[in-house]
Amino acid sequence: MTTTLxxxxxxxxxxxxxxxxxxxxxxxxxxxxxxxxEDVLGSHPTxxxxLTGITFCDSSGLNALIRLRRRAQEAGGDLILVAPSQQMLRLLSITGAARIFTIHAGLPEAWNATPDPGTPPTP
Structure with missing residues (x-):
């Protein structure tokens, strides 16, 4: 079975x-x-x-997110999750990881919660 991301x-x-x-x-x-x-954390630590398009997440995926959050914090930023699926929310909840992540319902909400909210993001 081949999966893609x-x-x-x-x-x-x-x-x-x-x-x-x-x-x-x-x-x-x-x-x-x-x-x-990880490659962007030097210039963009947050x-x-x-996650709107994520159809499935297992423990390896969760581990990657937790590791990236730790690296972002080491760089002076954070890792913010947006719109995780019900399956992913359940995984975050039962593992206790939901307590360590900031989770927003949508991308505009997440952008508004980051520093410099008056500046529009560059695509």
């Missing part, structure tokens, strides 16, 4: 970058996500992760 830049503003994810976040695709996001 698409990671697209959804915009940047100041020290914040947003990514839009689509597909499965699992054992096969988590190794793609981690280095892609990362908004739009």
């Amino acid at each position: 698409r990671v697209d830049t959804a915009g940047t503003r100041g020290q914040t970058a947003a990514f839009s994810l689509a597909g499965d976040l699992d054992l096969h695709t988590a190794p793609v996500l981690y280095p892609t996001v 990362v908004i992760m739009d």
